[in-house]
Amino acid sequence: MFFPGVERPIRKPASFLFVVGSLATSFLLLGAEPAKGPAEPLENPPIGPFGYSLINTEDGGLLEEGSFQSVEECADCHERQAEEMAGSMHQLAHTDPIYRATAELARVEAGEEVYLHCAGCHSPQGVTMGLFHGTTEETLPDIAKQGILCDVCHQITELTGTSGHWGEPGNASFVISPDEDRKFGPPAGDDAAADHLVETREFLASSEFCASCHTIIHPLNGLRLEHTYAEWKDSVYAEKGIQCQDCHMRSVETAVRVAETMVPATVIGRSEPSGEEREISPHFFTGANANVEQLGGSAERAAMAEARLKSAARLEIVSPESVEAGQPLGFDVVVHNVAAGHNLPTSLTELREMWVELKVLTEAGEVLLHSGGLEENGDISPRAMRFGALAGDAQGNVTYKPWEVEQFLFKRLVPPKGSESDQFEVPLPRELSGRVRIDAKLFYRSAPPKVVASLLGDESFEVKQVEMASANAEIAVD
Numbered sequence: 124m125f126f127p128g129v130e131r132p133i134r135k136p137a138s139f140l141f142v143v144g145s146l147a148t149s150f151l152l153l154g155a156e157p158a159k160g161p162a163e164p165l166e167n168p169p170i171g172p173f174g175y176s177l178i179n180t181e182d183g184g185l186l187e188e189g190s191f192q193s194v195e196e197c198a199d200c201h202e203r204q205a206e207e208m209a210g211s212m213h214q215l216a217h218t219d220p221i222y223r224a225t226a227e228l229a230r231v232e233a234g235e236e237v238y239l240h241c242a243g244c245h246s247p248q249g250v251t252m253g254l255f256h257g258t259t260e261e262t263l264p265d266i267a268k269q270g271i272l273c274d275v276c277h278q279i280t281e282l283t284g285t286s287g288h289w290g291e292p293g294n295a296s297f298v299i300s301p302d303e304d305r306k307f308g309p310p311a312g313d314d315a316a317a318d319h320l321v322e323t324r325e326f327l328a329s330s331e332f333c334a335s336c337h338t339i340i341h342p343l344n345g346l347r348l349e350h351t352y353a354e355w356k357d358s359v360y361a362e363k364g365i366q367c368q369d370c371h372m373r374s375v376e377t378a379v380r381v382a383e384t385m386v387p388a389t390v391i392g393r394s395e396p397s398g399e400e401r402e403i404s405p406h407f408f409t410g411a412n413a414n415v416e417q418l419g420g421s422a423e424r425a426a427m428a429e430a431r432l433k434s435a436a437r438l439e440i441v442s443p444e445s446v447e448a449g450q451p452l453g454f455d456v457v458v459h460n461v462a463a464g465h466n467l468p469t470s471l472t473e474l475r476e477m478w479v480e481l482k483v484l485t486e487a488g489e490v491l492l493h494s495g496g497l498e499e500n501g502d503i504s505p506r507a508m509r510f511g512a513l514a515g516d517a518q519g520n521v522t523y524k525p526w527e528v529e530q531f532l533f534k535r536l537v538p539p540k541g542s543e544s545d546q547f548e549v550p551l552p553r554e555l556s557g558r559v560r561i562d563a564k565l566f567y568r569s570a571p572p573k574v575v576a577s578l579l580g581d582e583s584f585e586v587k588q589v590e591m592a593s594a595n596a597e598i599a600v601d
């Protein structure tokens with residue numbers, strides 16, 4: 124079955140295999156969910172000092188240099204948070220080589236205002252202090268390269284998304300109000316003990332805060348390029364009050380428990396070594412990027428991302444107990460999103476890839492069906508049951524450059540607590556007897572290797588392929 128308006132990659136029916144259909148228990152039609160359709164393009168995109176980014180300061184002008192302290196300065200007292208954040212994708216947000224390559228292309232092909240749009244989320248301090256004006260990567264001051272600083276999140280005074288053009292957060296819709304002696308803290312804090320003033324900002328404990336960077340809208344055509352927040356907002360997690368922080372500012376084990384019980388979990392610790400024990404929020408921000416070690420993080424961080432990915436999904440095979448030789452064996456493969464508070468995969472879905480590798484084998488090990496293997500160039504075989512998106516430019520050609528995206532050619536994502544399934548059919552040879560075995564594995568990788576190689580101009584970057592889940596079944600052949 125083809126979804127209206129959604130082009131699936133063509134699955135050429137091979138002699139022994141064809142996908143019979145796709146039974147989406149919870150379906151995702153492009154444009155069917157208003158939150159994910161295009162937003163109104165900006166009529167007059169802001170092209171002030173912050174380019175197309177919606178990031179702002181109190182007077183709309185550039186901030187003085189020195190408006191942000193480095194992570195090391197906060198770490199003098201808040202060592203715990205600094206250690207937790209070290210090597211996270213937040214810290215690598217500017218230096219991440221895959222981001223760097225794409226952003227430099229944006230600068231050349233689309234201009235400075237688009238580059239600033241990118242950097243408004245990937246290096247907010249660089250944009251608000253005007254450090255990208257008239258500099259190159261070589262001459263850029265170091266503070267701009269330090270990703271998302273403590274002093275970005277803890278100097279945000281106001282979220283402007285809901286009062287802005289789109290009436291929803293996105294494209295760095297917030298105001299930064301720096302003050303060396305004042306930090307904004309979450310509602311759970313005990314402000315009295317701090318060495319600096321602390322003002323409470325309730326929004327720090329809410330998904331809307333994360334949404335200001337985790338929703339990307341193409342400023343010129345209104346297309347939603349990343350909509351993790353909208354996916355969450357439509358889900359049972361939002362209904363039960365489970366925020367992004369309840370999973371991403373918790374260990375993977377705790378987050379899995381949160382997804383199972385649908386009740387947020389509290390962590391007790393110290394915000395600062397001399398402080399009282401209190402409710403804290405670990406700053407690991409573990410996501411799905413298992414390449415994080417090669418991007419400048421550590422092996423430990425990569426292991427955390429793998430653990431998060433392995434916690435997210437369950438794979439199921441629905442098959443008959445027996446089948447007659449010479450008859451086709453029909454079965455369903457079902458992918459369940461059990462622990463992600465948003466679609467699976469989410470965010471940069473035009474780059475992210477998730478797919479099922481499937482084998483049907485006889486007892487003697489003869490392969491009756493193999494789908495979802497890798498081609499020689501590293502591509503996933505075109506017949507695979509796959510998830511993610513293909514973004515297209517105005518002419519309908521596939522593109523990985525966010526500024527070129529005018530449409531989505533394909534999008535298939537597993538909604539939170541939902542599932543997606545495909546039917547398969549394999550003709551069994553007449554002479555077959557004994558048992559037939561179905562082996563299925565669910566894989567994830569952050570980007571197609573050939574795209575990474577072309578962006579980096581280097582074939583040696585090894586994109587990690589993570590096995591998220593597996594399932595198997597045995598069927599008697601009568």
Ligand code: HEC
Nearest residue numbers: 221222225226240241244294295336337338339470471525
């Ligand atoms: C509204 C905030 C925002 C804007 C604007 C933005 N990004 Fe990002 N970017 C993100 C977030 C959040 C992620 C991580 C999502 C994920 O992990 O899937 C990300 C991830 C990426 C990645 C993936 C990196 C990797 O290692 O896999 C690339 C590449 C990237 N962005 C490039 C760009 C470019 C180029 C632009 C400008 C044209 C841009 N981004 C604009 C927030 C933003």
Ligand code: HEC
Nearest residue numbers: 192197200273277306308309312313316317318394395398
């Ligand atoms: C000289 C030591 C010191 C430095 C440097 C310092 N802090 Fe703090 N900070 C504290 C103490 C002490 C507390 C209170 C801890 C507690 O409540 O247990 C605190 C509390 C906080 C809180 C939590 C407030 C709340 O109510 O939950 C935030 C947020 C914070 N600091 C951010 C920062 C940031 C960002 C930096 C760097 C720009 C920084 N701090 C630098 C000592 C420091």
Ligand code: HEC
Nearest residue numbers: 330333337352355366367370382410411435462463464468
């Ligand atoms: C119930 C727990 C849970 C909640 C709530 C949750 N997440 Fe996630 N998140 C996960 C899991 C599990 C993964 C790994 C699987 C995946 O990539 O979706 C993940 C992955 C991610 C990724 C990496 C995606 C990729 O493929 O690169 C980003 C970015 C992210 N989450 C952001 C958010 C934001 C923003 C929110 C709130 C709007 C949020 N998450 C809410 C559990 C959660």
Ligand code: HEC
Nearest residue numbers: 197201204205271272273276309327328368394403404405
């Ligand atoms: C991406 C945004 C972000 C960054 C970067 C960030 N924080 Fe936080 N921080 C938060 C949020 C959100 C909370 C509150 C979470 C909640 O209440 O659910 C928080 C809570 C805190 C608290 C109080 C709770 C606790 O865990 O102690 C302190 C102190 C703090 N941050 C300090 C820091 C320091 C120091 C750094 C840099 C090493 C830092 N933060 C980096 C978003 C951030």
Ligand code: HEC
Nearest residue numbers: 212216219222244245333336367368371408409410411412
């Ligand atoms: C100032 C913008 C900004 C804010 C605020 C922000 N993020 Fe991010 N986040 C990013 C960017 C940019 C990246 C990706 C960097 C990259 O891949 O190069 C990212 C990456 C992540 C990842 C890792 C994704 C992966 O693939 O591993 C997670 C998880 C995440 N953010 C969660 C959160 C949560 C939860 C909050 C709210 C508490 C939050 N972020 C607030 C900009 C932001």
